[in-house]
Amino acid sequence: MIKVTNLHKTYTAGELEVKALRGVSLEIGRGEFIALAGPSGSGKTTLLNIIGCIDGADSGDVKIGEKSVMNLKKNDQAMFRRDNLGFVFQSYNLIPVLTAFENVAFSLNLMGIGEGDIRERTMAILKEVGLEGMENRRPGRLSGGQQQRVAIARAIVKNPEILLADEPTANLDSNTGREILELMKRLNQSHQSTFIFATHDPMVMDFADRLVRLHDGAIESDTRR
Amino acid sequence: MKLYKIALRNISRNKRRSGLSAAAIAIAAAAIVFLFAFFAGMLNDMRTNMWTYLTGAVRVRHSDFDKYERLNPVHLAIPGYDALLKDIMADPAVRAVSPRINFPGRVPVGEGTEKINVMGVGVDFALEAKYQDYEATLTEGSLPRMGTREALIGRALAAKLDAGIGGKFTVLSQSGSRGSNAYTFTVVGILDLPIAGLETLMVQVPLDTAQRFLWLPGQVGEILLKVDPQVDSPEDAALRLGKGLKSEVPLNVWDYKQVNGMAAMMDLAASIYDITAIIFFLLASTVIINTTIMVIFERMNEIGTLAAMGMKGSQLVRLFFLEALFIGIIGSLTGIAIGMAVAGYFGGAGLNLFSDAMEGMDTMGMGSVIYPVLNFKSTVMVFVYSVLVTGLATWWPARRAAKVTPVEALRY
Numbered sequence: 001m002i003k004v005t006n007l008h009k010t011y012t013a014g015e016l017e018v019k020a021l022r023g024v025s026l027e028i029g030r031g032e033f034i035a036l037a038g039p040s041g042s043g044k045t046t047l048l049n050i051i052g053c054i055d056g057a058d059s060g061d062v063k064i065g066e067k068s069v070m071n072l073k074k075n076d077q078a079m080f081r082r083d084n085l086g087f088v089f090q091s092y093n094l095i096p097v098l099t100a101f102e103n104v105a106f107s108l109n110l111m112g113i114g115e116g117d118i119r120e121r122t123m124a125i126l127k128e129v130g131l132e133g134m135e136n137r138r139p140g141r142l143s144g145g146q147q148q149r150v151a152i153a154r155a156i157v158k159n160p161e162i163l164l165a166d167e168p169t170a171n172l173d174s175n176t177g178r179e180i181l182e183l184m185k186r187l188n189q190s191h192q193s194t195f196i197f198a199t200h201d202p203m204v205m206d207f208a209d210r211l212v213r214l215h216d217g218a219i220e221s222d223t224r225r
Numbered sequence: 226m227k228l229y230k231i232a233l234r235n236i237s238r239n240k241r242r243s244g245l246s247a248a249a250i251a252i253a254a255a256a257i258v259f260l261f262a263f264f265a266g267m268l269n270d271m272r273t274n275m276w277t278y279l280t281g282a283v284r285v286r287h288s289d290f291d292k293y294e295r296l297n298p299v300h301l302a303i304p305g306y307d308a309l310l311k312d313i314m315a316d317p318a319v320r321a322v323s324p325r326i327n328f329p330g331r332v333p334v335g336e337g338t339e340k341i342n343v344m345g346v347g348v349d350f351a352l353e354a355k356y357q358d359y360e361a362t363l364t365e366g367s368l369p370r371m372g373t374r375e376a377l378i379g380r381a382l383a384a385k386l387d388a389g390i391g392g393k394f395t396v397l398s399q400s401g402s403r404g405s406n407a408y409t410f411t412v413v414g415i416l417d418l419p420i421a422g423l424e425t426l427m428v429q430v431p432l433d434t435a436q437r438f439l440w441l442p443g444q445v446g447e448i449l450l451k452v453d454p455q456v457d458s459p460e461d462a463a464l465r466l467g468k469g470l471k472s473e474v475p476l477n478v479w480d481y482k483q484v485n486g487m488a489a490m491m492d493l494a495a496s497i498y499d500i501t502a503i504i505f506f507l508l509a510s511t512v513i514i515n516t517t518i519m520v521i522f523e524r525m526n527e528i529g530t531l532a533a534m535g536m537k538g539s540q541l542v543r544l545f546f547l548e549a550l551f552i553g554i555i556g557s558l559t560g561i562a563i564g565m566a567v568a569g570y571f572g573g574a575g576l577n578l579f580s581d582a583m584e585g586m587d588t589m590g591m592g593s594v595i596y597p598v599l600n601f602k603s604t605v606m607v608f609v610y611s612v613l614v615t616g617l618a619t620w621w622p623a624r625r626a627a628k629v630t631p632v633e634a635l636r637y
Contacts, residue, residue: 054533054631075537082535089635093530097234102226109226110535154534 001194002028002051002162007060009046009217020046021057022217028196030161033188035197035208043217045166048198052085052164053077064161082110086155086193088165092147094139094154100126100146101135104154111158125157126150128190129183145176149183156187162194163187169201181207228540232547235520242516243552249512250556251563253505254611258564258604262572262597264498268491270592272481274420277357278427280484281323281449282459283466285309288475290446297329300401302444304473312470313450318457323356324349324445326435330398330428334386341385344426345396347435347445356451366390366414371431376410379424380417388412396428401441408438419592502607506614513549513618521545521626522637528626529634538627545623546616553615557608565604568597 009021020043028034036044049055051062053069062069064084072080086107087093094103101122108118126135129149139147148168155163165184169177185207188195197204205211213220236243276282287301303309306324313319326347331340350368353359359368369375378386378394386394395409410430418424436442452462459480467478482489521528528541575594626634 049632052533054529054635056630075539078532078535078537080535081533085533085535087530087533089530091526093526093635095231095527095530097231097238098226106226106231107534110540 001030001065002026003061003063004028004047004051005061005063007047007050007062008058009043009050009055010058019217021050021060023060024214024217024219025060026212026219026222028194031188031192031194032210033185033195033208034210034212035199035205036212036214037199037205038214038220039200041216042214044198044200044214046217047214048164048166048196051162051196052087053081054087083158084161086158086160086163088148088151088155088163088168090167090170092139092144092151092171094147094150096139099136099138100131100142100150100153103139103150104157107154107158121157122153125153128187129153143176144172145179148172148176148180152180152184152187156191156193159191160193162196164196164198166198167201168197169199169204174203177201177203228544229547232544233551235544235548236551239520242519246513246516246549246552247556247559249509250553250611250615251560253509254557254560254607255564255567256560257502257505257607257610258561258599259568259597260501261498261603261607262564262568262599263576263595264494265600265603266572266595266597268494269598270419270595271488271491274592275481275485275488276449276451278418278420278423280481280488281447282452283450283463283478283480284484285313285448285450285466285470286446286477286479288477291477297399299326299328299399299439299441299446300403301474302326302401302441302446303448303476304444306443306445306448309448309470309472313448313466316462316466316469318452318462318465319450320453321352321356321451323353323449324432324447325449326432326439326441326444326446328396328398328435328439328446330396332386332394332396334394340397342426343382343396343428344423345398345428345430345435347430347432347439349432353429356449362416362418363414364417366412369413369429369431372433373431374408374410374434375413375431377414377416377427377429378412379427380415381421381424382426382428383412383415385425390415396438398439400439401444404440406438406440408434419594421593502610506610509611510614510618513552513615514622517545517549517619517622520548521622525626525629525634525637528629529631529637532631532634538624541627542620542623545626546619549615549619549623550612553612556615557611560611561604561608564607565599568599571595572597572599 004024004026007021007024011018011020024047036047038044050057057070069080098106104125105118105122108121126132129152131146131149169180172180181204184195209225211223287303290298290301310322310324313322328345330343330345332343333340350371369377383389388394390412392412393409395407397405397407400406416427418427436444452459463478463480470476470478531541575596577594
């Protein structure tokens with residue numbers, strides 16, 4: 001379903017050139033729960049961002065379904081992300097002026113879905129992530145774990161083909177991190193979305209059905225469980 | 226969740242900063258509403274005073290008078306003006322006429338060794354009462370009777386002459402036969418004139434007395450007219466009268482802008498006010514640009530998140546634009562309300578800024594007390610300008626923010 005072919009990406013910082021990806025190729029099937037792991041600078045986040053269409057590569061190709069997403073125009077990329085991808089960030093990245101309900105609903109607003117449908121789907125997903133009764137709280141009045149649940153709800157509410165999570169447990173204590181991972185695993189099974197993590201957290205790696213280790217911009221190992 | 230709701234909530238995120246932006250717009254809008262009202266009041270005042278005391282909306286003179294004006298050609302008068310007045314009054318645009326003789330004179334004061342300059346004006350008080358607003362200016366005494374040597378003088382001149390009601394003074398002047406003459410007049414009324422320069426000079430006497438004094442029986446130096454601008458402009462009225470009037474002597478029928486070239490500058494002034502307004506708004510827009518840039522940098526990570534969620538660049542621009550629009554609307558409405566209140570207050574009370582500075586100056590008819598006049602059209606324009614400038618000031622930084630790639634924005 002996702003086919004990454006010979007991906008190269010180099011960052012330049014002043015006169016310094018950093019090769020983030022050196023010919024990465026990878027295939028990910030529908031509904032997989034996969035972790036891209038590796039130390040800092042290994043290229044895991046870069047690969048995640050390129051698959052998520054929020055960053056570009058120097059060469060190579062990424063196909064999602066039958067569609068090559070590398071050469072999409074900016075607006076088409078935005079619409080592709082809106083309709084097919086969900087993101088979960090390390091720092092939750094919720095909109096502080098919106099309530100939990102509004103943060104989740106806004107994803108559907110962008111898709112132009114009717115208000116009635118939005119309400120129904122948002123309430124359902126908030127219940128599913130365990131935030132029933134907290135819909136009207138703004139992020140400032142939620143704990144880290146609760147904020148990450150809102151972020152996950154926001155990403156999964158539109159039933160994306162792919163959910164991309166960059167270090168989703170890094171800001172959480174281990175118990176909360178485990179709860180979040182259990183939640184994501186459940187959602188992976190119930191929504192049939194592909195979950196891709198960029199992480200260096202061993203607990204995430206343990207949860208993953210497939211572990212792809214990167215080192216210096218290349219795939220070091222690819223293990224299925 | 227509509228974009229405008231998010232924009233409204235974003236405004237309340239940092240109330241102090243949003244307030245600062247709104248205040249910048251409010252100050253600019255208030256200043257411009259007041260300035261426009263002040264300038265409109267000033268122009269109205271100048272036009273009214275010029276028409277009343279100096280040039281008329283249209284002026285009829287002997288055509289050679291203007292050529293030799295510096296030589297005080299009193300003898301270049303208009304004979305048989307009664308018939309001329311009838312023709313002038315028959316014109317549909319003419320609302321009032323003032324046949325007059327102007328005569329510069331000298332008045333001895335003290336022991337007689339010192340003389341002060343005066344500007345004598347012989348007027349027909351029956352017609353003049355319809356031409357100028359004596360109810361407002363004649364604050365003491367009464368109008369002179371025709372055929373007498375009674376006079377009205379400006380309050381400042383009365384102080385110089387040390388003459389109140391019943392006081393006497395003698396005017397020396399050159400007559401129409403190029404000789405000299407002197408008449409002693411009795412003060413029967415004191416004028417509080419809107420032009421400080423005129424108040425120190427003006428002596429108004431009955432027209433028939435002035436005719437005898439200047440040896441100009443049955444003649445006037447000029448006829449000033451007021452026209453109804455709703456019917457016709459002074460320019461068109463002057464053109465029409467110039468073609469139609471018949472006299473024993475050649476006539477110049479000029480509108481006030483031809484009489485006083487500076488009056489034509491009044492039209493130019495309107496453009497200068499627009500430029501002033503633009504400068505004010507440009508200054509205010511720098512605050513908006515600064516604030517928007519600050520907000521964008523602060524919220525760059527959020528911009529990245531929204532972009533990752535699939536928000537298009539145009540939607541991001543619209544979000545920031547709406548925020549600025551609301552601030553602009555709040556700021557401009559507040560500013561306009563303040564500007565209107567201040568202009569309204571001074572519109573009634575008057576704003577005396579120049580009375581001392583303008584004494585004895587040629588002020589193009591500008592009064593020493595200005596009464597600002599609010600204009601609905603210009604007030605609406607201020608609102609439109611304010612909102613437009615706020616929007617434009619936001620557009621550039623918002624557009625730049627929308628061009629940043631999501632991954633770059635998320636790194637902030």
